[in-house]
Amino acid sequence: MTPPLYIALRFLTHRKRALLLSLSGVVFGVAIFICTQAQTQGFAQYFIDSTIGSNGALVVRSRFRPRYEALIVPSKSTNANAAHRFYFETISNANEIMRVSRQFSNVVSCSPVLRGTVSARAGFENATVDLFGIDPTLHLRTTDLGKELIDGNFNDFRNNTSSVIIGSKLADTLDVDPGDTVQLLSPGGDYWRFSVAAIARSGVGSIDSTRVYSHARVAQTLLRKPFAASMIIYKLRDPDRAPALASHFEELFQHLSSSWQEREQSTLQIFFTLRISAAITVSLIILLAGFGIFNVLTMTVLSKVKEIAILRSMGYRRIDISAIFLWQGALIAAVGSLLGCLLGVVLTWGVAQIPIRIRGLLYADHFVVIWDWRHYLWATLLALVAVALASYVPARRAAELPPIATLRGSSV
Amino acid sequence: MNDEACLSCREIERYLGEDESRVHALRGVSLDLEPSSIHAVVGPSGCGKSTLLYILGLLDPPDAGWVSIESELMSHRSDDELARRRNELIGFIFQFHFLMEDFSAQENVMIPMRRLGRWPEEVMLDRARSLLEAVDLGGKLRRPIRHLSGGEQQRVAIARALANDPRVILADEPTGNLDTANSERAFELLKNLVHRGEKALLLVTHNPGIAEACDWIHEMKDGCIIASHARGTRSSSY
Numbered sequence: 001m002t003p004p005l006y007i008a009l010r011f012l013t014h015r016k017r018a019l020l021l022s023l024s025g026v027v028f029g030v031a032i033f034i035c036t037q038a039q040t041q042g043f044a045q046y047f048i049d050s051t052i053g054s055n056g057a058l059v060v061r062s063r064f065r066p067r068y069e070a071l072i073v074p075s076k077s078t079n080a081n082a083a084h085r086f087y088f089e090t091i092s093n094a095n096e097i098m099r100v101s102r103q104f105s106n107v108v109s110c111s112p113v114l115r116g117t118v119s120a121r122a123g124f125e126n127a128t129v130d131l132f133g134i135d136p137t138l139h140l141r142t143t144d145l146g147k148e149l150i151d152g153n154f155n156d157f158r159n160n161t162s163s164v165i166i167g168s169k170l171a172d173t174l175d176v177d178p179g180d181t182v183q184l185l186s187p188g189g190d191y192w193r194f195s196v197a198a199i200a201r202s203g204v205g206s207i208d209s210t211r212v213y214s215h216a217r218v219a220q221t222l223l224r225k226p227f228a229a230s231m232i233i234y235k236l237r238d239p240d241r242a243p244a245l246a247s248h249f250e251e252l253f254q255h256l257s258s259s260w261q262e263r264e265q266s267t268l269q270i271f272f273t274l275r276i277s278a279a280i281t282v283s284l285i286i287l288l289a290g291f292g293i294f295n296v297l298t299m300t301v302l303s304k305v306k307e308i309a310i311l312r313s314m315g316y317r318r319i320d321i322s323a324i325f326l327w328q329g330a331l332i333a334a335v336g337s338l339l340g341c342l343l344g345v346v347l348t349w350g351v352a353q354i355p356i357r358i359r360g361l362l363y364a365d366h367f368v369v370i371w372d373w374r375h376y377l378w379a380t381l382l383a384l385v386a387v388a389l390a391s392y393v394p395a396r397r398a399a400e401l402p403p404i405a406t407l408r409g410s411s412v
Numbered sequence: 413m414n415d416e417a418c419l420s421c422r423e424i425e426r427y428l429g430e431d432e433s434r435v436h437a438l439r440g441v442s443l444d445l446e447p448s449s450i451h452a453v454v455g456p457s458g459c460g461k462s463t464l465l466y467i468l469g470l471l472d473p474p475d476a477g478w479v480s481i482e483s484e485l486m487s488h489r490s491d492d493e494l495a496r497r498r499n500e501l502i503g504f505i506f507q508f509h510f511l512m513e514d515f516s517a518q519e520n521v522m523i524p525m526r527r528l529g530r531w532p533e534e535v536m537l538d539r540a541r542s543l544l545e546a547v548d549l550g551g552k553l554r555r556p557i558r559h560l561s562g563g564e565q566q567r568v569a570i571a572r573a574l575a576n577d578p579r580v581i582l583a584d585e586p587t588g589n590l591d592t593a594n595s596e597r598a599f600e601l602l603k604n605l606v607h608r609g610e611k612a613l614l615l616v617t618h619n620p621g622i623a624e625a626c627d628w629i630h631e632m633k634d635g636c637i638i639a640s641h642a643r644g645t646r647s648s649s650y
Binding site: 003006007306307310312314320403404408 | 471492495499500506512513519576
């Protein structure tokens with residue numbers, strides 16, 4: 001143990017009240033930082049997992065072809081940003097696109113979907129629904145639909161082409177349970193009867209309140225579409241790389257392709273803003289803790305003027321004196337961060353146990369938290385930086401104190 | 413430069429304060445401290461005794477003149493180098509003890525040793541114990557400083573000054589805060605340690621009895637040493 005560290009330890013432990021004050025600032029700052037990040041990112045991650053689980057990490061839809069402009073100078077009123085593509089609702093040759101895209105290492109599986117909007121009726125209740133015509137086996141492999149079922153059985157759906165799976169909020173709206181009948185209105189004006197095989201809850205309100213899954217061929221007939229798929233959804237090994245793959249697919253297949261990041265951009269921005277806002281707020285708490293440590297260390301320097309002069313007379317260098325006070329800051333930061341991380345774990349766990357009924361954008365019965373080591377790393381780094389800044393000035397001041405004035409006492 | 417001297421200084425000049433309050437505190441002071449010699453600096457308050465002591469102790473740089481320790485010039489050295497030489501070669505004793513309150517007697521004695529870094533922990537503990545036993549505090553090694561009497565604290569300060577086996581001990585009124593019995597005891601202790609260890613001791617004192625018992629008495633006035641007397645050759649009291 002170096003002499004400055006030895007002396008710093010003694011100075012710290014002999015000023016218990018000041019030590020507790022400094023420590024508590026760091027401990028609570030770090031713990032609250034971890035807890036708020038765990039919450040805000042927890043909800044964001046829950047949303048991301050849910051939306052990827054239901055809608056895939058990447059979607060290929062709408063074939064396009066370039067729009068060739070006439071070789072004349074456009075008038076000034078022409079919108080220069082007009083789309084340079086013609087889009088078609090259909091997917092051309094879905095099987096071939098799926099066969100090629102499966103060759104990409106990032107692609108785990110893919111599933112064709114025929115999508116359309118229809119009206120649903122059950123008893124006296126009506127709703128507009130988002131119909132997904134799917135291949136049950138492929139869709140089960142590509143999405144989390146199997147895990148999302150909260151009532152009923154997937155095999156009942158797989159084995160019965162006139163059955164549907166409906167979203168949980170939609171089931172509440174229509175007041176139906178597995179085994180009940182729901183009618184879907186075709187564009188021709190006929191009501192088609194389906195039995196409810198299962199109820200699914202993705203956790204994302206907008207999906208659970210509108211989504212109905214039926215067999216693809218049945219959906220094609222119901223929607224009177226000449227094509228079997230209007231989009232292909234993908235499950236990826238690394239969803240973070242979805243934007244690059246989407247861009248590649250778009251060029252390769254000449255179909256509009258979008259990643260989950262692009263698709264959910266607005267919602268993700270809300271979560272990001274919330275997270276940054278919470279981080280700034282809590283960082284201010286840590287900076288305030290740093291200010292407290294600055295005060296405590298400044299007071300310590302003032303109260304240790306005599307000791308500093310004694311140490312200088314015994315041959316301690318200026319750098320040793322400043323090291324004594326920097327070590328005090330470092331010890332407070334290290335112990336405070338460690339205790340703060342432990343308290344952060346407890347707080348995060350405690351918050352995750354708080355019952356809360358969320359039925360809007362997300363479906364949750366308690367606070368959703370995420371356990372991420374990076375929150376602990378960032379909180380610790382922030383605390384270390386704040387305390388280092390807070391210790392620097394008192395340490396430098398201590399090193400610059402002239403020992404003579406103190407040692408001289410009253411004599412000249 | 414006197415090659416036999418532990419510490420020498422020549423033509424030391426020192427000004428204190430700024431502008432109108434500037435004082436010429438030391439005016440051409442020269443001094444040699446030989447091994448096993450005890451020097452007393454006496455004089456009225458404000459004559460520059462302590463200023464001289466701190467310059468000799470490398471805590472304060474002179475405006476002119478030089479200081480040498482063990483025939484090594486200390487001029488133009490960095491602050492870190494001066495601190496290192498102070499740690500190795502000089503032991504300070506102050507009037508108000510100036511001990512570290514958060515440490516025990518033994519730990520106080522070990523503080524200069526820790527900076528020196530010459531000995532392992534066990535050796536430092538043994539050394540601090542024997543130094544405190546030498547000043548008759550062997551039974552109070554772990555006693556917190558605030559639980560010791562004034563005389564005991566001054567003896568801890570003496571033990572601490574000897575911690576790194578310095579060549580020179582500089583004492584600023586080491587008995588100024590003690591009663592007569594404790595003063596005599598502390599001085600006798602210092603005298604024995606200096607003679608036994610072939611060290612040089614320079615002490616600033618207002619105590620005539622102690623000054624008379626030193627090998628040399630240097631009388632200061634207005635920043636100058638106006639007279640230096642060997643023991644027994646000085647006729648009048650100051």
